[in-house]
Each structure stands twice: as structure tokens, then as C-alpha cells.
Amino acid sequence: MRTPTIRDVAKHAGVGVGTVSRVLNGSDQVREDTRKRVLEAINALGFSPNSAARQLSGGKTFTIGVVSPFFTFPSFVERLAGIQDVLDGTDYDLTLYSIRSTAQLRRRLGALMLQNRVDGLFILALPISEDETFSANPALPIVVVDDTVHVRRYPHLLIDNVRGGQMATEYLLQHGHTRLGFLGDRVDESFGFTSAQDRFKGFQNTLEAAGLPVNMNWCQFCLHGEDYARDAARDILIQPDRPTAIFAAIDTLAFGVLDAASDLGLRVPEDLAVIGFDDIQAAGFAKLTTVRQHLFQSGQRSAELMLDWLRTGHVPSENWSTVMPLEIVERSTV
């Protein structure tokens, strides 16, 4: 037996399909007893409106997409959780689009903009060409999180990476360190991430402001991953003339630094201080001192922006460009 359609319900209730539709969509233009009769028919038949048909005639899909690289990176997951958290209370489904290359990004976006698969899109930390997306479909709501390129047309949330780099560096200086190293990531360049670069800039600025030299032998940019970080950190630390503190631009890299320190028999923080960036959950496990960015909250905020846009039908003017706060979390590696 086929799954029942609105027509079956209408027949069963002895009314027209229009009436059933009205009941379904909560119109008040239906007499109470008619409504009841329809509701009963719906129940009796176990009817549930077909989503595709609804989409087709209504023009809405009730799904929102998240376009994100490396969605398994803790920082992305935590943001995703924030998004999910607020969408959970709505009718919107969340669909994941994982991106591995800029070519894939372009293809994906191109298709998504036109196919009407989603009512809106979150774009996480990816270099979109907003002119392209906008001209492809100016009506599609997009919220950009952690923009790697400067975005003008879409509301977006971001952090001040340079400032974050400063904070970490200043914290190290305050703790008496003057010999500072840096470890950043060099993700598959194509994505053009600049966050590590910016944090490094903050690092440099602060040292210079303090009249300290930036020793490039103590600075490395490695591939993303704990093992790479461990090797890179090792290279820094085996030098006879080594730094007493390292700022790792990402928590996962900081773990690599901790590994290397342990490999070399260096005590943390006595022999080597380490500060990370992000404050992912694992940072708590490892008692890593780090710069916290509020990942979960940024997910929530961006979802609220999206819902606003979807509800009102026009892009939110408030919080157009939100800079999320940063703060030092003191644990035991500095």
C-alpha cells in the first residue's frame, strides 16, 4: 500500500484537498469540526506530508547547508555543535558539505546556489568568491564564519587573529619569558588560510614592541597534524640555543609541541612553556594554557543570524560583522 497522500486524506475526511492543506498549515479559515475531521483522517491514515512536493510547490526546502573543510577538526565540530544547537529547535535540517579542495568548493557552491537544495548556507573558514556566489543567486542567505577573505556582502563572524597572537605573546612575556618560539600551520595552501599568519603577525608585533628580536630559527610552519607539529617542534627544541616558550597557533599543534618536549625530557612549564590557541575540548584534557575563542557560541550566533534572515526575508542589519571575543585560559603549561 502506497504512503497516503493529501488526496487520500481528503477523501477519507470527505473534504477537498484544499481544506486538508489548510489544516496542515494551520490556517484559521477552517471550521473547528471540519478541522477535527481532517485531523482524524490524518491520524487514521498515518499521513505525513511529502517533503519534496512541499518543497516544489512552496519553494522552500527547510534545509540549511554547512560548507566546511575538515569538519572533523575539533574547532569545526564545536562550531557545528553550536549551529546544530539552535537549529535543533526549528524546522530546519542541517546538511553537511565537506570540502577538500578549492576546486571542489567552487563546484559545490555553484551547484548549491542553483539547485535549490538549501534555503541557506553557512560557510566556515573557506575562501569564497562572494561576487560569484552573489551573482549566481543573490537571494540565497549565506552566513560566513571565520572568513579567510574579506567579506562585504554577507553577514559574518570572525575573531581578531592578530590580537589573539598579541595576547598569547604578552602572556608569555608577563611570565618572564624573553626567548619565544612560534609554531603555525601551513594547511594545503589552496584554502588560503591566513589565521596562522595573522597570529604570527601579532606575535611579531608584540615582540618588537617589547624590544625583543624575532628569532626565525624558533619559528616554524608545519603541516596540520600532531605528528608534523611534533617534528617541527623537535627541530626547534634540539637547537642548543632554544626558546623557553612556544606559542602554537592552534591547540592541536600545541599538543605536538608537548609531545616533543616530553620526547626530549623537557619539563613543562619549567623547561618549556607552551600556549595554544582555540581552547578545544582536548585542551582541557591536556591542561593546555591557551587562547580561547568561543567556538560553540560563534556557531550559535551565526545560526541566529541565519534564522533571522530566513524569517524576515532580508539580510540582518544588526551584527552584520561580529568580532568574537578572545580570552586567555590559564592552565598548567605556562
Next chain:
Amino acid sequence: MRTPTIRDVAKHAGVGVGTVSRVLNGSDQVREDTRKRVLEAINALGFSPNSAARQLSGGKTFTIGVVSPFFTFPSFVERLAGIQDVLDGTDYDLTLYSIRSTAQLRRRLGALMLQNRVDGLFILALPISEDETFSANPALPIVVVDDTVHVRRYPHLLIDNVRGGQMATEYLLQHGHTRLGFLGDRVDESFGFTSAQDRFKGFQNTLEAAGLPVNMNWCQFCLHGEDYARDAARDILIQPDRPTAIFAAIDTLAFGVLDAASDLGLRVPEDLAVIGFDDIQAAGFAKLTTVRQHLFQSGQRSAELMLDWLRTGHVPSENWSTVMPLEIVERSTV
């Protein structure tokens, strides 16, 4: 200007809509030059088929849902990544349904079974009533991962938790420990997780087989979360008569044990050995010795089962019930 439809393309190319549909769907029943003409029209107009319409007429949604609790838990994320990894090469989208309570689970599944929003469903570690789902829609492909209830109607992947508990315990015994503690989780009971219980069973069995007593003062079941685990572990460890090793049934709990040990000035593994379960990525960071279950791979395998089902149209008979392997990962906490 409206987004172009298949009809516009047909007109532009001077052919019928049927022909356009055929080239869209890669039928070989089209002369080469006609195909080329259509393709050109498609390009010229920037046409892309509307997904809802395609769903409605074709009866397929090209999206697969993942129904999962706590999707931010590392173990779920890693499995999800495995699923995503194989789906990425296909036309299927992945939609996330996060579940917080059994009531929500029932509602969600009820709707999902009927609304035709998805072509298939992964159900992760959730106690479904397969009679209900099956009678609601016997045709919907479902793959169950980590079933908490015994599943008969659907293909499923699981691990042998009792065996895993044995392995961990034996490993501890082999390393000379005879005073063993246990820490498991007691998740919001409603979900009826039994994995910690089963691992505990393995723990008990092994001790008994070795002629060792199970000291219940050394065994605790706490809420899920590092902080709870830390407190629980502390309670175990402050006893004058404390165990020399603890088996934590989940890696995240093991981190709590490590915290507690560190709080109490106990050296690991000299004063206290700790072994976890899962081998999530953070376990590497923390150098936690643990029982590895292949989370990513189990995601991949389940996705392959799903695709098989979707492609052939009938439930896969091979690997109907797959027991994933377990292994000890030796690091430095035992």
C-alpha cells in the same frame, strides 16, 4: 529573471524536454550532436536541475540521514567522518539529526520514515524499535551502527564490548597489576547504553578467571564528562587502600582519571596505570594506552553497506552483522 527550467533549455536548444532530461541523466539514447546542442544550451542558461522536482518525480531524495546522540562526542565525530568519507564520492548528501532524548528519537524517526526526506538512515548507538520503524516503512534502508538493542531486521556493525573489557583487563594483569579499578559512564539512562556495562562484565569475568576479587569500592559509574570522571576517580583514589590500575570504559573518562591522578600527585604509570577505550584522537595527544575500536572504518563500512543497499535495491546479505575488531594500543599510561 527566474532560474531557468528544463523547458527553457529545451526551447533554447530547439528540442523537447524529454531529450534534455535524457542528456541530464546520461542516457545513451541521444545523438551526439543533439547532446552537444543541449549541453550548450544548459551552459548558456546556467541551468541546473531543481532538486525538489527531481525528488518528486523520481521518488529519490539523494540524501541520507544520520541519526545520532551527542554528535560532538569524539567517537561519533570520527565515525561520522568515515561515513562522510565514502559518501563524498557519491551523489548523496548527508543530513544530521541530533537526538537528545528517546522521546525526540521516536518523533524524529516517525517523521523521517514517512516524509520521504531521506533515501536511507544511519542510526548510531540509539535504541530504536525496529518493529516500529519497519512497519512504518519497510522499504527504507537503515544501517545500524553500535546497536544498543539487538537488531535483526537491519544490517548492523558493532564491537564486542565484553571482549574489549577482557582485553583491557588482561593487559593490566599482564603488566603485573592485581588491584584493579573500573570507571564507566552512566549516560542519561533513557538511551539504554549498555556498552559500559558490557565492558564492565568483561572486566569482572577476567578478574574472576584470574582468581582475583572485584572490589566494588574501586568501581564507579559516573555521568559522562571529564569533570565527573575526575571526581569519581578521585573518590576511588583517595581511599587509603587504592587500586594500582584503573580501566576507564571510555577514553574521555580516562582523561578524567589522569586529571585526578595528577591532582593527587600520583605518577602515571608508576603509581597508577590507566587504560581507556575507543582510541579517539585525543588519546594520542594524551599518550593514553587504550583499546582501539576502528571508529572511522566502521563509519566507512556502514556507508558501504548503505550504498550497496541503495544501488541494488535490496538489503545486502553479506556482512549483515559485522563485528569490528579491537586491539590494544600501547602508549604510556600503563
Next chain:
DNA sequence: CTGTTAGCGCGTTCAA
């Protein structure tokens, strides 16, 4: 090989 036509299930007129 290709054009035409009939649904797919629902929302939305437009009359009644």
C-alpha cells in the same frame, strides 16, 4: 533517436 504527455504531492488561487 526524439517530441509529447501524464503524473509525482502539495500549495494556492478562484469560484461557489
Next chain:
DNA sequence: TTGAACGCGCTAACAG
């Protein structure tokens, strides 16, 4: 207040 009819954009079946 309600029923009937049309259209959303596409696929599939059927002629030609």
C-alpha cells in the same frame, strides 16, 4: 468556509 483546478520542474512511458 470550502471544493476544484492549476502549476511547481522533472522523469518516464509512449508514440512517432
